[in-house]
Amino acid sequence: MQTHPESGFTLVEIAIVLVIIGLLLGGVLKGQELITQARIRNIVNDMNGIAAAIYAYQDRYRALPGDERHVAVSGRWPGASGGDGNGVLCGAYNGGTVGGSACGGEMESRLIWRHLRLSGLITGAEDNIPVNAAGGLIGIQAGAFGLSGHVLCASNLPAKIAAAIDAQQDDGNPRTGSLRGARQGAPNAAADPNPAADAAYQDDGSLIYLICKSL
Secondary structure, X not given: OOOOOOOOOOHHHHHHHHHHHHHHHXXXXXXXXXXXXXXXXXXXXXXXXXXXXXXXXXXXXXXXXXXXXXXXXXXXXXXXXXXXXXXXXXXXXXXXXXXXXXXXXXXXXXXXXXXXXXXXXXXXXXXXXXXXXXXXXXXXXXXXXXEEEEEEEEEEEEHHHHHHHHHHHOOOOOOOOOEEEEEOOOOOOOOOOOXXXXXOOOOOOOOEEEEEEEO
């Protein structure tokens, strides 16, 4: 009975397959890195653009958008609502309450977007809070993480993105500087009044962060 040698892959063929797999994995990882870098740039640009729009509004109307008194706002844009004019935005970056205290009328942290859009300084619909490139929100509130004054916040950020933005814009430490961060218990959660327990952003693939920077 004639026997045939078993056929299989040679070492050269196996090596070629492994090289191809390596190239494919490298391409996927490089593509993911490019996407992450693009998201970082978009979020930084959006935050800088919004800050510039707020300064432009204050320069033009001598008032803080969202907080500007109703009589002034409705006189300029009939039917539009205004704030109480006390110089402090009421409400959290995500349109909720801060510390359990509600605003007397509409949340000024949402009204700010309507005022900026009515003035033509940003685009979008009504008082919708802008969405960032990581799928979270970009919002404004009075103070967070020990920062005084108004802060501009971005939510739902993977640790890698939050750490990169902090390093580019500040000192890279979530506890210190003019940009700080904290873990979020849930997407778009309200800002924890305390700085992050972490001395550094923890990139375990599941944690998301809220970062806020002084305006």
